[in-house]
Amino acid sequence: MRKISLIPTLAHGAHPLADAAVQRRQLAEVPIPRFAAKLSEVGAGPLRAAPRIEVLQINVGRRCNQTCLHCHVDAGPDRTEVMADDVMDACLRFIEHAAIPTLDITGGAPEMHPAFATLVRRARALGCHVIDRCNLTITGLPNYAYLPAFLAEQQVEVIASLPHYALETTDAQRGAGVFAESLAALQRFNAVGYGQPAGPTLNLITNPLGGSLPAPQAQLEAEWRHELMVRYGISFTRLYTLTNMPISRFLAQLVAQGELTAYMQLLVEAFNPGTVAGLMCRNTLSVGWDGRLYDCDFNQMLAMALPQTIFEVTPEDLAERTIRVGSHCYACTAASGST
Numbered sequence: 001m002r003k004i005s006l007i008p009t010l011a012h013g014a015h016p017l018a019d020a021a022v023q024r025r026q027l028a029e030v031p032i033p034r035f036a037a038k039l040s041e042v043g044a045g046p047l048r049a050a051p052r053i054e055v056l057q058i059n060v061g062r063r064c065n066q067t068c069l070h071c072h073v074d075a076g077p078d079r080t081e082v083m084a085d086d087v088m089d090a091c092l093r094f095i096e097h098a099a100i101p102t103l104d105i106t107g108g109a110p111e112m113h114p115a116f117a118t119l120v121r122r123a124r125a126l127g128c129h130v131i132d133r134c135n136l137t138i139t140g141l142p143n144y145a146y147l148p149a150f151l152a153e154q155q156v157e158v159i160a161s162l163p164h165y166a167l168e169t170t171d172a173q174r175g176a177g178v179f180a181e182s183l184a185a186l187q188r189f190n191a192v193g194y195g196q197p198a199g200p201t202l203n204l205i206t207n208p209l210g211g212s213l214p215a216p217q218a219q220l221e222a223e224w225r226h227e228l229m230v231r232y233g234i235s236f237t238r239l240y241t242l243t244n245m246p247i248s249r250f251l252a253q254l255v256a257q258g259e260l261t262a263y264m265q266l267l268v269e270a271f272n273p274g275t276v277a278g279l280m281c282r283n284t285l286s287v288g289w290d291g292r293l294y295d296c297d298f299n300q301m302l303a304m305a306l307p308q309t310i311f312e313v314t315p316e317d318l319a320e321r322t323i324r325v326g327s328h329c330y331a332c333t334a335a336s337g338s339t
């Protein structure tokens with residue numbers, strides 16, 4: 001594997017924005033309408049969860065082999081947070097008890113958790129559909145070469161981040177060397193059937209390089225399908241677009257460049273009430289590495305915790321709960337939506 005260039009995480013560099021409370025304050029100071037008020041204005045507030053949880057998304061730790069510029073987790077090789085066995089056991093008990101259809105495993109690079117393969121097997125044995133949020137390059141490291149074949153055997157859906165099908169954009173966002181390694185990884189996934197018509201699902205996620213909105217998803221998907229096939233012989237299932245979330249490392253970038261207010265105003269201007277019904281937080285429960293609960297992975301990184309932990313929560317506690325919102329939520333409701 002080629003060497004991937006890394007940047008220090010905010011946590012490692014003792015950056016003030018490594019503190020979630022500082023991030024929340026910084027966002028609250030931006031002069032835009034409060035998200036809760038915006039929802040009420042269009043008759044969609046307060047934002048409430050659906051009666052039933054469909055997806056348990058668990059963040060198994062913040063370790064990663066990459067340090068992407070936009071990472072909302074501030075993940076990297078220097079992070080040490082990792083989900084303990086008893087938290088993982090409690091997640092699986094909750095899945096069984098609440099008959100959760102989907103387990104969505106994220107990180108960091110979730111595959112770096114020592115019990116990743118065990119977790120996948122146990123969730124599949126419970127009949128769960130399992131999603132692995134994969135950064136692709138992890139499969140090029142010697143200890144993780146088993147992943148494509150293992151994930152295919154377990155029929156795990158892979159959702160992989162790739163900013164662009166061109167080298168410059170991808171390496172600018174995710175570190176020099178990432179593009180070539182990502183292509184090699186996609187070819188490995190294709191070789192075991194991923195992204196083929198009857199094979200397991202390989203979805204890609206793209207996000208813009210800086211403070212702009214992604215282009216319409218359908219238009220990009222057609223373009224990406226053509227370019228990745230013609231240039232590299234790579235196929236995939238679906239392409240999703242993601243709006244950059246103004247928290248953590250992307251927030252630090254916006255602040256450093258004096259672009260935070262302009263970016264937030266862009267998100268507010270693009271507010272689309274039609275996205276509210278499909279927001280991820282409405283049918284998802286997010287679990288942190290330490291067992292705390294959140295409405296979504298973004299709220300998790302802003303430390304906007306629910307009162308219960310995975311050890312004592314019941315599905316009844318969570319049905320139709322009021323979702324905790326903030327200015328960052330405008331990233332999920334901009335244009336065609338992004339969750």
Ligand code: SF4
Pocket residue numbers: 279280281282295296297298299323324325326328329330332339
């Ligand atoms: S950040 Fe998005 S998914 Fe999370 S609570 Fe806000 S709207 Fe919901």
